Amino acid sequence: MPTKSQLRRPFRKARTVDPRPITGRESPHDLLQHAFGAYVGRQERTAYDLMRRSIEENCSIFLTLSGAMTPAGLHQSCLIPLIERGIISCLTTTGANLYHDAHRIIGHAIREVNPNAGDLQLRLARVIRIYDLGFWEEALLDTDKLFSALMQGSDYQRKMTTPEFHALLGRDIARMEKALRVKQPSLLSVCFNYSVPIFVGAVQDGSIFLNAVKLKRLFPDTFKFEIDINDDVYAMAAVQHWARHHGSKRLATTGFDIDVQFCVDPVDNGALSSCPAGEGHTWGKVSVEAVEAGSVYVHTDVTAVFPWLTHALLADAKMKLPPKRLSDHLLSAQVFLDAAVAKNRRELLKTTSFPGAPTRHDPESVVR
16 A cells, blocks of 8 residues: 555645735736636636647647627637737637627627616517627618628639638628728638638528528529538648648647636536547547646636636737638648548548448338
8 A cells, every 4th residue: 555655745746825915016927826726716727827838839729619709799808819919720609709790890889788677678679688788689680781792792602611701701891891990800800811710610500691591592593602511521620630730730729739618517417528628538539638737627607717818818928929820721731631531541431331231322221
């Protein structure tokens, strides 16, 4: 049996909790290092340390965003500044975050509302509520008109991936912002200007694509826009594969080398299936190094902590990277992945059949 001294040896090496009186003169970095020693505060400090590490190691940083984050303004306060410092390399989000961001560009404000004021009255006033945020119903109607008009452009009339689609929208929105002298650019236009690809995994669940459905029914002969889901998934795989071998050779995302997550869901009800680093590792999503020393799950509302962490990062002039401009490498990334597929074709072919299952579909075998 190990002795008490042997058992205590790892504990002696652990960091000492070192709180110091707050004076108001601390830098954000110093405050995080000494005033966030336990519980969710420690999770937040660990997230900050890993965010710094991902920058210091020149990682390609893939940021995933869900929930009503652009109505809350998180993109203006945090994401756009991080993109402009070269820190965010790729974005995956819901279509709703891109759609609601456009309200401001065309002159519609999002205002604070009392979440307990009464939804029946808000509906009579045609005010849309997102918890404690609200905007006129006309914001939706006008934004639908905007995206419907843009998508009728000649260069939209083809099959494309979501990063290709959002690059076109970002280009056109950027032109509008310039003409309208918009002071705070949208997430779409900033990502276009910095060549940050935007992936949306479920376009059919967002209002932008609902306008594409409408246009297809109104103009079946001329509206040829279509999202190629197959190529979209392949493009994401290609850009991650390329970044891991040709770019920074390090990935910081939900998985891979460094894994930082902010979420209010508990881990024990299945809501985060395969998401926490350890569980994700069992799926092959996360490296051993990430599980052991490169991951943290911060159990909190991201709007409560991410602005503070962004401030702490950007207060340090060293926390910046040359933009990866991954959108510029999408084609070469696909060619690179094509070569890997060809090299491993024999092994991949083994995954295309199953004993006893028909290799070709026989209509006569369908049970009626």
